Amino acid sequence: MRSDRRRPGDEGMATAELAACLPVLVLLLAVALTAVAVASGRVRVQDAAREAARAAARGDTAVATRLARQAAPGAVLSIRRAGTDVVAEVHAQVRPIGGLLPAFTVTGAAVAALEPAASGASP
Template identity: 60%
Template sequence: MATAELAACLPVLLLVLAVAVSAVSAVDARARAQDAAREAARAAGRGDVAAARRLGAAAAPGARLQLTVAGGYAVAVVRSSVRPLGGIVPAMSFAERAVAAVEPRAGAP
């Protein structure tokens, strides 16, 4: 008797597990994108745009980084996407944004 119930609900349990793993994967990718945006904005605020691009690429591989430095602020936007359930469902795209103040140059009056 128990074998029949297990056989009936095992596919459902596997589906729930797959959805849970995909959700954790999406949250992880979003956190990586936020970290990349924060690090890139801070580096761009210090005036090191090359390091900002390098840090952004290292923190979120495969993501696209857009840097803007204007008006005393450095803005970094990281766009990324995740394909949950191995690509069975459409990709989830998201953008994370971070802003840092541009630091004054050392030795400037």
């Protein structure tokens, strides 16, 4: 026959275990959200760099700047010519969890070959 009696001192054990594990769970959630925010920012700056490089290769730096700002708002774009190529670099700050954690800088770069009509123009 089974007894349904509890041992003395067992009351509240589940609450105590939850209280001990809760900070670890919150920390894991914060790390996961930070990783997602940084990865998302990295994708945005890479897209911005790619679009800017393609537009700059056609000789249109104004469109390159506009496209980069659309793809990664608040990012800094730099375009330079390297021989027969155009290199676009985009840097942005990612502030995970609404700015509660320190900011991370993410960078994206892309290279595009200068198009023949744009060879005389400088980015």
